[in-house]
Amino acid sequence: MRIQEIIVVEGKDDTTAIRRAVDADTIETNGSAVNQMTIEKVKRAQETRGVIIFTDPDYPGEKIRKTIAAEVPGCKHAFLPKEAAVAKSGRGVGVEHASPEAIIEALKDAQLMREDIAEEITxxxxxxxxxxxxxxxxxxxxxxxxxxxxxxxxxxxxxxxxxxxxxxxxxxxxxxxxxxxxxxxxx
Structure with a gap:
């Protein structure tokens, strides 16, 4: 399965896990302190092919997701349930620990977030x-x-x-x- 968009992940182990599951290109943030050069790469990717943000289901992953989404509007978001991202040892949570099937499912369900919508649920x-x-x-x-x-x-x-x-x-x-x-x- 080929993914058109470029997938933003946290590190090279995440890239390896993504490539075990699908044919895709990634941009690695290399940690939660997302630098301006990485933001510029993500902006370019969004303009040319689109972006899916696919970070770990933990606090640092959510921080990265929010940082990029604030700087680069229009990105899609893929989410991995925490239990699908737990290391076999039980120590550590991340995309790199997910099965190819869980990664494929999360990418299929990638959605666009919007800020300008009517409030239906209070x-x-x-x-x-x-x-x-x-x-x-x-x-x-x-x-x-x-x-x-x-x-x-x-x-x-x-x-x-x-x-x-x-x-x-x-x-x-x-x-x-x-x-x-x-x-x-x-x-």
């Missing part, structure tokens, strides 16, 4: 749904993020991510129902 909806504060909220957000393919967020960031990915009220309600159904099954 912060109050998130509180009412038990996604912010209270027992089990984190687990619900993790499951919701997987179902909607928007990645994990903390309570403060969930609303923004739902808006950026243009998740409709109906998609949200359906995904939340699936989360609740899973909770009922697991007791």
């Amino acid at each position: 912060p109050e909806d998130l509180i009412t749904a038990g996604l912010v504060g209270g027992p089990g909220a984190k687990e619900r957000r993790i499951h919701l993020g997987k179902l909607l393919k928007i990645g994990y967020t903390n309570g403060k960031q969930l609303h923004k991510r739902l808006m950026m990915f243009q998740v409709s009220k109906q998609e949200f309600v359906d995904a939340l129902a699936a989360v609740r159904q899973e909770e009922a099954r697991n007791g």
